[in-house]
Amino acid sequence: MDIAKRYDVLILGGGVGGVAAALQCTRLGLKTALIEKTILWGGLATSGLVPIYMPLCDGKGRQVTGGIAEELLWASIKYGPGRLPREWADGSRGSRPSGAQGISAAAEAATADEELYDPGSFAKRFQTFFAPHAFALGLDELLETCGADLWLDTLACLPIIESNAVTGVEVENKSGRIALQGRCVIDATGEADIAFRSGAPCQERGSYPSMLYQATSLELARKAADAGNARKVVTWRGGGSSNEMDKGYDGSSPKTMGTDGKALSAWIMESRRIARKHLQADQAKAATDAALGRENLYPAVLPTMHQIRMSRMIDGQETVLTDRMNQRCDTSIGLIADCRKSGAVWEVPYGALLPRNVENLLVVGRCASAEGYAWQVTRLIQSCALMGQVAGLAAQLALAGRTSPSQLDAKDVQRAAEGCGIALHL
Numbered sequence: 001m002d003i004a005k006r007y008d009v010l011i012l013g014g015g016v017g018g019v020a021a022a023l024q025c026t027r028l029g030l031k032t033a034l035i036e037k038t039i040l041w042g043g044l045a046t047s048g049l050v051p052i053y054m055p056l057c058d059g060k061g062r063q064v065t066g067g068i069a070e071e072l073l074w075a076s077i078k079y080g081p082g083r084l085p086r087e088w089a090d091g092s093r094g095s096r097p098s099g100a101q102g103i104s105a106a107a108e109a110a111t112a113d114e115e116l117y118d119p120g121s122f123a124k125r126f127q128t129f130f131a132p133h134a135f136a137l138g139l140d141e142l143l144e145t146c147g148a149d150l151w152l153d154t155l156a157c158l159p160i161i162e163s164n165a166v167t168g169v170e171v172e173n174k175s176g177r178i179a180l181q182g183r184c185v186i187d188a189t190g191e192a193d194i195a196f197r198s199g200a201p202c203q204e205r206g207s208y209p210s211m212l213y214q215a216t217s218l219e220l221a222r223k224a225a226d227a228g229n230a231r232k233v234v235t236w237r238g239g240g241s242s243n244e245m246d247k248g249y250d251g252s253s254p255k256t257m258g259t260d261g262k263a264l265s266a267w268i269m270e271s272r273r274i275a276r277k278h279l280q281a282d283q284a285k286a287a288t289d290a291a292l293g294r295e296n297l298y299p300a301v302l303p304t305m306h307q308i309r310m311s312r313m314i315d316g317q318e319t320v321l322t323d324r325m326n327q328r329c330d331t332s333i334g335l336i337a338d339c340r341k342s343g344a345v346w347e348v349p350y351g352a353l354l355p356r357n358v359e360n361l362l363v364v365g366r367c368a369s370a371e372g373y374a375w376q377v378t379r380l381i382q383s384c385a386l387m388g389q390v391a392g393l394a395a396q397l398a399l400a401g402r403t404s405p406s407q408l409d410a411k412d413v414q415r416a417a418e419g420c421g422i423a424l425h426l
């Protein structure tokens with residue numbers, strides 16, 4: 001197949017990992033393509049209806065993750081609700097190193113916007129609720145001005161491989177099947193589709209059917225009106241095993257790994273059946289309370305991508321290990337904090353982004369290499385954004401040195417990350 005277009009960097013998947021990579025690559029002047037199979041940027045964080053931008057701080061008052069991960073946080077609330085705890089603005093609780101995390105001027109300006117802070121914010125950590133589709137508009141704005149070549153509604157199908165190195169990808173869209181070349185390729189598909197199809201060893205971890213969706217009701221509308229708060233017009237409702245550790249689910253429906261097309265289709269149908277069952281149970285109460293009837297209580301927004309938390313990830317050259325919590329990692333490319341526990345921070349090794357046996361490829365986001373509980377942290381939005389940004393930095397170094405990202409000295413990647421204000425060590 002003839003090469004239709006040539007890029008410095010080809011990024012497959014436009015979730016937060018892919019978006020962060022695209023922003024970093026274009027800021028370094030690289031000719032970049034970002035390819036997304038749906039029509040929204042943001043992946044699970046937008047199409048998947050995820051509502052919380054998890055903490056950039058360690059829970060003990062220190063901001064540990066910044067850079068593009070922080071820019072995306074501000075973008076998540078630019079066109080919709082969500083506020084940061086007041087303490088992060090005035091320094092009374094958190095040491096927010098203004099500018100030190102290397103965020104853009106626009107994001108820096110947002111940090112000074114008093115309206116975006118709230119003394120009554122639901123959490124004390126540097127995190128916020130956001131409306132997924134407001135986030136999608138914020139991402140549009142960042143991407144349309146960054147200079148990346150944006151491909152929506154375009155499925156990355158097959159990697160093009162030459163002597164163990166990925167040199168491009170065949171994609172399919174309304175134009176048919178075309179081949180795109182990338183001097184460096186970043187897999188941000190969430191399921192390591194490109195790494196897997198390139199022959200990289202991977203691991204899989206499945207999820208039981210579950211569904212998180214937005215519902216609205218007369219009661220909610222009344223409460224929203226009373227509170228003068230439009231955000232309360234919708235609520236998040238869930239059914240099935242929303243607990244990613246699979247506790248509390250009866251297991252009556254099979255798990256899926258998210259990597260078998262037919263099994264995944266069945267899983268999605270089962271997730272929606274569970275949601276329907278919950279809704280029917282509520283609406284059945286309409287005989288005694290009209291506010292619960294079908295006219296007054298119904299789903300407002302369903303997710304438009306599957307909500308599998310953990311699917312396939314690479315078995316990388318290094319791995320984020322659960323028992324390395326709060327331990328130093330010599331090849332660290334940044335810090336990520338657990339949202340469940342205060343003071344639980346991991347240093348992410350550069351090798352977690354590098355698949356084995358395949359050259360010219362970086363893998364970011366929830367399909368980067370992690371193990372056990374640590375995967376619960378690497379898959380959070382801010383962690384995916386951090387990895388995306390660093391992959392962009394590594395891609396530039398590899399291109400400048402005419403080498404593969406796996407051949408880079410981690411110290412060079414660390415220097416580049418530090419140059420962007422990313423903190424490497426605890």
Ligand SMILES: Cc1cc2nc3c(=O)[nH]c(=O)nc-3n(C[C@H](O)[C@H](O)[C@H](O)COP(=O)(O)OP(=O)(O)OC[C@H]3O[C@@H](n4cnc5c(N)ncnc54)[C@H](O)[C@@H]3O)c2cc1C
Nearest residue numbers: 013015016017037043044052156189190307365366379381
């Ligand atoms: C129900 C649920 C609730 C969650 N709640 C939270 C929360 O509150 N806070 C939090 O921080 N995290 C939460 N998470 C986790 C977090 O949202 C995700 O792990 C994170 O957003 C993943 O980002 P990503 O970029 O790695 O992958 P994804 O968001 O999966 O993005 C991958 C993108 O690649 C695209 N893609 C895939 N294959 C291809 C292909 N072949 N060609 C082209 N495009 C492709 C997809 O369409 C998608 O847009 C939740 C997850 C789930 C499932």
